[in-house]
Amino acid sequence: MYEKMLSGFFTGPQSSPDGKYLYFFRDKNWWIYNIATQQTSNLTQNIKTAFWNTRDDHTASKPPFGMGGWLKGDKEVLLYDEYNIWALNPDGSAARKITNGEKDEITHRVTRTDFEYPYLDDSKPIYISLYGDKTKKFGYAKLENNTVQPLIYENLSVGRITKATEANSFSFVKQDYNLSPELYVTDDFSNNKKITGTNPQQNDFYWGKSELVSFTSKKGKKLQGALFYPANYExxxxxxxxxxxxxxxxxxxxxxVTPSERSAYNTTNYTSNGYFVFRPDIVYDTNEPGMSAVNCVVPAVEEVLKSGMIDKTKVGLMGHSWGAYQTSFIITQTDIFKAACAGAPLTDLISMSLSIYWNTGTPDQKIFETSQGRFDGPWYERTQEHIRNSPMFNAAKIKAPLLVAFGDKDGAVDWHQGIEMYGTMRRMEKPHVMLVYADENHGLAKKENQIDYQKRQREWFEHYLLGKPAEKWIIDGISYMDKMKAREKPAAQ
Structure with missing residues (x-):
């Protein structure tokens, strides 16, 4: 029976707490298998809402928005649509929408405060997390006697709610970009008492702030980005x-975000040194991962430039892994960026799809056909699309100086992706440096290498964006043979 049910699954069958049912998600719907009657039924097909994630733009089977758990006695199962929580009888006889999140685009999700039992006891309050889809506000509500009562909802991050086991008391944490996490306790959320703050030394330093920026992609999609201001902004x-x-x-x-010399992509490292930092959303069209990034990131940056706060001659781009791939590709399509840094980028989508994900020993095809690549076929069926979206095949159009970093034991993106791009850029006589860290995987683990990469990345942008003199490594580099000889000397001694 189990093998028969697995066909076409997104999720494997799981048991309800009392063991009366198996439930699973398949073909964009939730299904129930009644163990006693051995009957399988589609639980959601007649409900006029989507329980599959309508925002998911991958080419694989669509996942559900999720589920919140079962009520005591397997009485009802709580399922999610885009904004709401629904309660459904497992026999399919009734369904009720508990929340009304679509009205204000607030996502409602069950948050567990009691893990003693595997079910939710609806004779007691059930707590719900709130998230403003467009406002990015956070908060909580409670469901009691079939009524949802908001408890807290603020324009910052509110999370980590915990309930005392022997009292009606709660703790939760508030934070914002300019507010180090603070711990609060409360009985009813009308009188919230701050217990402690963190990082009090922040008061001795200038600090930035953050805000949302709304923009429209080149394909007409309404998107947002997070903009972080420089410390002591004027x-x-x-x-x-x-x-x-x-x-x-x-x-x-x-x-x-606390600053860190060991974190190359650290937002506060840059805001504390006089930079704005912008983190825009990217959504995707099938078979166009690179162009999708261009269609989102370029108009996002153009929207920020309208503010007049940014020197348009001093805009840099960076990312790691998939973000590094997009960084390397975007600079083939626009000259809005004056320098770029890519950590472990995919550069040739055809050779990458033929490689191995060495950390697991699995083929890389799945990255392109079921995951981030968002292709609906293999490279030999979508050859032009793979070429069109590969940084290496478009490198002739790159104007921005590009810094690439790899570990030579990268088990996620084979470091030969960097070598291909390096050989191409050098042959084209374009400004390009490749940093290679010995015995490092996809993310740098050694402290000395983390510090080194953060330092070199900063120096790269300081030279190409701020006009500071180039460090020697940017101009001269180190030959591979000289590097190998330097590594052999300590061993020889």
Whole structure:
């Protein structure tokens, strides 16, 4: 029976707490298998909402928005649509929408405060997390007697709610980009008492702030980005800006970030040194991962430039892994960026698809056909699309100086992707440096290498964006043979 049910699954069957049912998600719907009657039924097909993630732009089977758990006695199962929580009878006889999140675009999700039992006891309050899809506000509500009562909802991050086991008391944490995490306790959320703050030394330093920026992609999609201001920002003055990319990043607008010499992509490292930092959202069209990034990131940056706060001659771009791939590709399509840094980028999508994900020993095809690549076929069926979206095949159009970094034991993106790009850029006589860290994987683990990469990345942008004299390594580099000889000397001694 189990093998028969697995066909076409997105999720494997799981048991309800009392063991009466198996539930699973397949073909964009939730299904129930009644163990006693051995009957399988589609639980959501007649409900006029989507329980599959309508925002998911991957080419693989669509995942569900999720589920919140079962009520005591397997009475009802709680399922999610885009904004709401639904309660469904497992026999399919009834369904009720508990929340009304679509009205204000607030996502409602069950948050567990009691893990003693595997079920939710609806004779007691059930707590719900709130997230403003467009506002990025956070908060909590409670469900009691079939009524949802908001408890807290603020324009910062509110999270980590915990309930006392023997009292009706709660703790939770507030934070924002300019507010180091603070711990609060409360009984009813009307009188919240601050217990402690963190990083009090921040008061001795200038600090930036953050805000949301709304923009429209070249394909007409309404998107957002998180913009972080330089410390001690002065209105009327223009500043350089670093754009950091991956996929959806506007939801980081309220995240507190401590500076770190070991973190190359650290937002506060840059804001504390006089830069704006911008983290825009990216969404994707099938077979166009690179062009999709261009269609989102370029209009996002153009929207920020309208503010007049940014010196448009001093805008840099950076990312790691998938973000590094997009960084390397975007600079083939626009000259809006004056320098770029890419950590472990995919550069040739055809050779990359033929490589191995060495950390797991699995083929890299899955990255392109079921994951981030968002192709609906293999490279030999989508050859032109793979070429069109490969940085290496478009490198002739690159104007921005490009810094690439790899570990030579990278088990996620084979470091030969960097070598291909390096050979191409050098042959084209374009400004390009490749940093190679010995015995490092996809992310640098050794402290000395983390510090070194952060330092060199900063020096790269300081030279090409701020006009500071180039460090010797930018101009001269170190030959591979000289590097190998330097590594052999300690061993010989």
């Amino acid at each position: 209105p009327g003055k223009q500043y350089p800006m670093i754009v950091y990319i991956y996929e959806l990043l506007s939801n980081t607008v309220h995240g507190y």
